[in-house]
Amino acid sequence: MNDWISHFTSLTAAPDNEKALFNKARPVQWGSDQIIFHAGTPCNQYLLVLEGQIRVQQISAGGREIVLYRIGPGESCILTTACLFSHRPYPAMGITETAVKAISLPKSVFDQLIGQSGLFREFVFNAYGNRLTDLLTLVEEVVFTRLDIRLARKLLDLGKHAQIIQITHQTLATELGSAREVISRALKEFALRGWIRRGSGQIEIIQRQGLQQLANSEFVSSR
Structure with missing residues (x-):
């Protein structure tokens, strides 16, 4: 069941007790153009993409849309991370652009790994920081660039x-x-x-x- 870890090289060095928690992950998959979550959906899992691509976009009250970012193989979702930490529902929508295969870690397992695994914490926060930088660049472009x-x-x-x-x-x-x-x-x-x-x-x-x-x-x- 831990074969999926090979897609995330920074997690391969985890000790056996942490890999036992990884065993609680379950594979999930969707076809192309499927809604994975939308604004208001409760966040109860941490997704790690193995294959395919997911588009995360925001829709305003007036119906205007903007693509925030895309999630590809070996990546996770910054909104999922933020929602798991804040215990809030998703504020945006996630849609598959291709067929997607991913790994789902239940929130309880995610919380355990954050508390026990330095490797997992580093993986989560590195991904969060990198994506946050991308989002700040997007905000700068939308606000300041014609x-x-x-x-x-x-x-x-x-x-x-x-x-x-x-x-x-x-x-x-x-x-x-x-x-x-x-x-x-x-x-x-x-x-x-x-x-x-x-x-x-x-x-x-x-x-x-x-x-x-x-x-x-x-x-x-x-x-």
Whole structure:
């Protein structure tokens, strides 16, 4: 049952008494596009992803969405950690982007390991700290960086290996925490500049240099 530990190398050196607690973990799996948790769901397990990818996103009262981060193989969820420590329900939604295989540690086992295992504590807090840094970077970009600059950066990132990007305006809006109409206006401006060509459910990058110059801009949001 402890075979899953090999996916998390920092835990492999745990002594036998701690590995006995790891034996209480159970495998879980979901298909693609499945909701694992949503805002208000009680948090009673610590998830460790073995295969696949989970998208964690927040939805405002007005219906606007933003992607907070993604969880891939060998990673855990910062919101799960925070909720387990604070005894609060999830404040956001987790959705599988692919088929996912993971390991679930019940809250009682998680609490025992936090109290008894230095290796496990270090793993949890390292993952928490790294993800928190990513979230602070996201907040900084959303608050201080103009949307057109963030959009140019996102298109360049998505188009690193392909000239044509299969993505909708709504998906881009969710990725960037904006409204679809705002994204559509920005893309229209990019098209008028000759940087991209818009299609149904896709965007073709025509002039990468123009996008790159904008992406490298240091102008900040006026909000």
